[in-house]
Amino acid sequence: MKFTERVHKKYESQWERMLSHPFIEELSGGRLSDEIFDFWAMQDYIFVREAIRFFSVLMARFPRQYQKPFQQTLAGLEHELQLFTDYASKRRIELDKVEPTPICHAYNSFLLASAYHEDVDANFVILYTAEKAYHEAWKKVRAGLKKGTPYEGFIENWAGEMFRQYVDWLEAELNSMTDGYPASRLAKLDEIFLLTVRYEYLFWEMAYNRLQWI
Amino acid sequence: MKFTERVHKKYESQWERMLSHPFIEELSGGRLSDEIFDFWAMQDYIFVREAIRFFSVLMARFPRQYQKPFQQTLAGLEHELQLFTDYASKRRIELDKVEPTPICHAYNSFLLASAYHEDVDANFVILYTAEKAYHEAWKKVRAGLKKGTPYEGFIENWAGEMFRQYVDWLEAELNSMTDGYPASRLAKLDEIFLLTVRYEYLFWEMAYNRLQWI
């Protein structure tokens, strides 16, 4: 069985729990409070800004054939920063004063540590899992909302056709890379998948409860 | 003013709050529950085991004159693992089945990401801060307890004379390294100090409340 099929089956309950987090449920239902969404936007701005570092190390370490598509992804990450800047400007949020919460800092640290420390395949798993999680979460939001919400830029970015193609490509490449892997290595990659899902869940949880350093 | 004097003054309240965490208060008063101490021991075992990776990268990146003393520290970290293994054996805890909690995983990720990503001076700040925090916490524990507790190995290790000399050496080296630094760089190092104190606090908090992945 393909790697992604297998891990989605193995960790189906964790994946579902992440996708049905109250943050996503209320956002899809058009009833999430502005304060909570603002808090998420400020933290995700930090997250994306720091994830550019994770991504740059991956550009360094991956085989040459990934560099051109990854340069497009990098441009996409800069576009996401612009989406947050535009949103913050409308909401009169001063993004340059925002500091990462512990969970935002932890997730970014996990990405960065892995970029340098883990082998290429493990980093591919993290990248795929995080992008797939966002794609599915925002498709759910798109399905629940009418046009004209303040979230349209985000919906178009993560639920749109270009992002879908990007996630499909990641999935196909990851499955190809891990084809024929021994069980011991798959066990390690499964752990990395689960860790990433857990951090995704914690990120929604942090935003929903506005969790700060204590 | 020396770097360490200045940051301890600047972040005095955060430092005091960390040192007076209920975990340390109750441990010093001889009234911490065994379950909580066991939980801490299992997580700190994971933490030290992974911190050996942080430390090994520092051995690679620091100037040659630090390598010999750092090899001693490495032996010290292996000794700490032995302390945990001995304790676990007495308490019939199966250490090899323990998984890191999110806060343990986050703190280790912060260390490892910094080891590879940050400059040498920033890593020196992390190392000093974490070791100093442990030294002071365990001196407090030693001051509160009579002889004959199950904690004596840990007390001797972190509150003892050898560890004191090691922390003093770190302090002197860090102050020498940062002497004459421009304000912009000191601002960055101050942030790193505060981050490390915060993670130290969170680690006690995690153990005290047995915080798991949610």
Next chain:
Amino acid sequence: MKFTERVHKKYESQWERMLSHPFIEELSGGRLSDEIFDFWAMQDYIFVREAIRFFSVLMARFPRQYQKPFQQTLAGLEHELQLFTDYASKRRIELDKVEPTPICHAYNSFLLASAYHEDVDANFVILYTAEKAYHEAWKKVRAGLKKGTPYEGFIENWAGEMFRQYVDWLEAELNSMTDGYPASRLAKLDEIFLLTVRYEYLFWEMAYNRLQWI
């Protein structure tokens, strides 16, 4: 005195020797053999392709304000690869069969090891030195040649106005970063400057003598 002024003065003879290497002299005089230029082009193609990895790690490790300009540089490096591909196509060279010579491999290894291992300032010195060396070498070539040579794409790229502005910006940033540095750190950076000049010299030497693995 500014860092760049000081090191160019200190290592003036090495710098001049590099710039007056027979490869550059003969190329500027329009009398370099095609075989030697082809050999250089094939190796510099490899060098640039691998230098993208060095550069990506720098994008990860440098402060945020450098990321946008560095993304432009990354696009510039991809443009250089295209120049080599076009040249190779005209000369019927199969670039994908080219392997790095030992000196090309060594220079790339030096860059990559530094990117991960050395502090940010040391990497800035390498980047500045390598780019400055190419800018000056190709200005010399431009000054010596009439229009209409097969080298025009390379001349325009490295001797042109855009590259001049980029090198000036690197110079100004590096001088600002190192302002007020202690002598001990400057001594380390001076070594890095000299090492980079030496590798630049060796690269011309390797191309001129078509030095291979022995």
Next chain:
Amino acid sequence: MKFTERVHKKYESQWERMLSHPFIEELSGGRLSDEIFDFWAMQDYIFVREAIRFFSVLMARFPRQYQKPFQQTLAGLEHELQLFTDYASKRRIELDKVEPTPICHAYNSFLLASAYHEDVDANFVILYTAEKAYHEAWKKVRAGLKKGTPYEGFIENWAGEMFRQYVDWLEAELNSMTDGYPASRLAKLDEIFLLTVRYEYLFWEMAYNRLQWI
């Protein structure tokens, strides 16, 4: 076929050429000039000192079960530094004034870049190949010489029983790690093996001809 059997067969001529370098031939025949041996000793001192950095990164990145044996290897590398210091003292060489030649610098850069940049298996290939090459070279030297030469410390270190067991262990672990690998990954590891053999050859060549920066 086991990985090591296969690559030794595939690159037999390069391996033999390295082992029959005039440096080793003349050393084994007791007719190598003191000046050349001194030059080698000074450069190998630098090489080992910097290889400790390579090795420390490997200690960080390898699975836990390798850390204890690697700590022994680290002690072994410090012992090698002591052998060089003792030799230099007898020969009145000031080791702290020695600078790396380009080939020494290149080989160390290759090791360090790989430690951070390549996956764990590629680094295992480098480690095995370099240690195996030294073991075989010094066994050849031991076979050719009577007792009582100034080289006995080096012979005992690299041709001795402890080192043989260490190299055997590396070989067995590497063969176990690469068992069942796909052809595409093996092709990459083969390249790394060949590169390491080439750098080993160049190192003898550099010492024999006392090659300096030009």
